[in-house]
Amino acid sequence: MPNPAALELVALSKRYGATTAVDAIDLRIAAGTYCCLLGPSGCGKSSTLRMIAGHEAASEGDIILGNQNVTDLPPARRGTAMMFQSYALFPHLTVIDNVAFALKMRGVDKATRRRRASELLDLVAMTPYAGRLPTQLSGGQQQRVALARALITEPQILLLDEPLSALDPFLRIKMRAELKRLQRELGITFIHVTHGQEEAMALADLVVLMNGGRIEQMGSPREVFNRPRTAFVARFIGGHNVIDTSSGAIAVRADKLALRPAESGPGIAGTVTDVEYQGTFVQVVVKSEAGEELIAHLGEAAFDARPVAVGDGVTATWDGAEAHVLE
Numbered sequence: 001m002p003n004p005a006a007l008e009l010v011a012l013s014k015r016y017g018a019t020t021a022v023d024a025i026d027l028r029i030a031a032g033t034y035c036c037l038l039g040p041s042g043c044g045k046s047s048t049l050r051m052i053a054g055h056e057a058a059s060e061g062d063i064i065l066g067n068q069n070v071t072d073l074p075p076a077r078r079g080t081a082m083m084f085q086s087y088a089l090f091p092h093l094t095v096i097d098n099v100a101f102a103l104k105m106r107g108v109d110k111a112t113r114r115r116r117a118s119e120l121l122d123l124v125a126m127t128p129y130a131g132r133l134p135t136q137l138s139g140g141q142q143q144r145v146a147l148a149r150a151l152i153t154e155p156q157i158l159l160l161d162e163p164l165s166a167l168d169p170f171l172r173i174k175m176r177a178e179l180k181r182l183q184r185e186l187g188i189t190f191i192h193v194t195h196g197q198e199e200a201m202a203l204a205d206l207v208v209l210m211n212g213g214r215i216e217q218m219g220s221p222r223e224v225f226n227r228p229r230t231a232f233v234a235r236f237i238g239g240h241n242v243i244d245t246s247s248g249a250i251a252v253r254a255d256k257l258a259l260r261p262a263e264s265g266p267g268i269a270g271t272v273t274d275v276e277y278q279g280t281f282v283q284v285v286v287k288s289e290a291g292e293e294l295i296a297h298l299g300e301a302a303f304d305a306r307p308v309a310v311g312d313g314v315t316a317t318w319d320g321a322e323a324h325v326l327e
C-alpha cells in the first residue's frame with residue numbers, strides 16, 4: 001500500500017438546485033484515521049462522501065488529498081475507492097474476477113491481476129470462494145468481496161457508504177469488528193457514512209456529527225459523548241438527558257442521574273412512568289411535573305438498594321460536575 005495521505009475539505013459545499021445539502025464544511029482527517037460521518041437522514045453525509053469520491057461535483061470549495069488538490073480529478077485518479085451499500089458486484093463474474101476487475105480496466109496483465117486478487121481474497125478470508133458467483137454467497141461474504149474489490153486499486157482512502165446496513169444485527173456487529181481490524185492492518189484512512197451512533201462510537205477514531213449540511217461537532221467518540229456541545233448532539237448521541245435550567249440547557253448522562261425519594265431536596269420532582277430491566281442496568285423513566293421525560297440508568301445494586309416502581313414520586317438529582325452546559 002502507498003503511504004496514506006491526509007484529507008482536507010476546505011469550505012466544501014454541495015447544492016442541488018435550491019437545496020444546500022452540504023454547507024461550506026471544513027474538515028481535516030489525519031492519515032490512517034477511521035472517520036465516521038454520522039447524522040440523521042438528509043444531513044449531507046452521502047453528498048460529502050460522493051464529493052470526496054468524485055461521483056458528485058463540488059459546488060464550491062476544495063478537496064485536498066495529501067498535497068494534491070483533487071477537486072476536479074475523475075474518481076479513478078484521486079487515490080480513493082468506494083464501497084457501496086448494495087456491494088454492486090457483477091453477477092456474471094466469479095468472485096476472483098470481480099475482485100480483479102479494476103486491474104483489468106487498467107490494462108494490468110492477467111497473471112498480476114490473479115496474484116493481486118488472490119492476495120486480497122486472502123486478506124478478507126474469502127480464498128475458498130474464489131470460483132463462486134455472487135448469488136452463491138451470503139450477505140456478509142458478498143460484503144467481503146466488495147471490500148476486496150475496492151481495495152485492489154490500493155486506495156489511500158476507502159469510502160464506505162452505510163456498509164453494514166444491509167446485514168442482520170448479528171452479522172453487522174461481526175463485520176463491524178472486521179472493518180476495524182482491516183483498517184488497522186492496512187493503515188489507510190477509512191471514511192464510513194452511518195446514521196447509527198452506536199456504530200460510529202464503536203468504530204471511529206474521529207466522529208464527525210453532521211446536521212443540516214454542517215458539522216455540528218467532531219472529536220473522538222469519548223469527547224463527543226462526554227462533552228456534547230449542543231442539545232442536538234446530546235440527543236443524537238443518546239444516553240443523555242437534556243434539561244432546561246434557569247441558567248440554560250444542560251446535558252446529564254442517564255447513568256449519572258440519581259433518584260431520591262420525593263421532596264428530598266433539590267432536583268427535578270416527577271413520577272416514575274416506566275421501569276425496564278436491561279441486564280447491566282435498570283432504565284427508569286421519570287416524567288417531571290413540567291411534563292419532560294428524564295431517563296436514569298441505575299446500576300443493579302443502586303436500584304436494589306432503593307427500588308422504585310411505576311407511579312412512585314421521585315426527585316431526580318445529579319452531581320454538579322456531571323452537568324454539561326449546552327450552547
Ligand SMILES: Nc1ncnc2c1ncn2[C@@H]1O[C@H](COP(=O)(O)OP(=O)(O)OP(=O)(O)O)[C@@H](O)[C@H]1O
Nearest residue numbers: 016019020021040041042043044045046047048195
Ligand atoms: N441528487 C439529488 N438531487 C436533489 N437533492 C438531493 C440529491 N441528493 C441529495 N439531495 C438532498 O440533499 C440533502 C442531503 O442528502 P444526502 O444524501 O447527502 O444526506 P444523507 O445524510 O446521506 O442522508 P441519508 O442518511 O438519508 O442517506 C437532502 O435534503 C437530500 O434530499
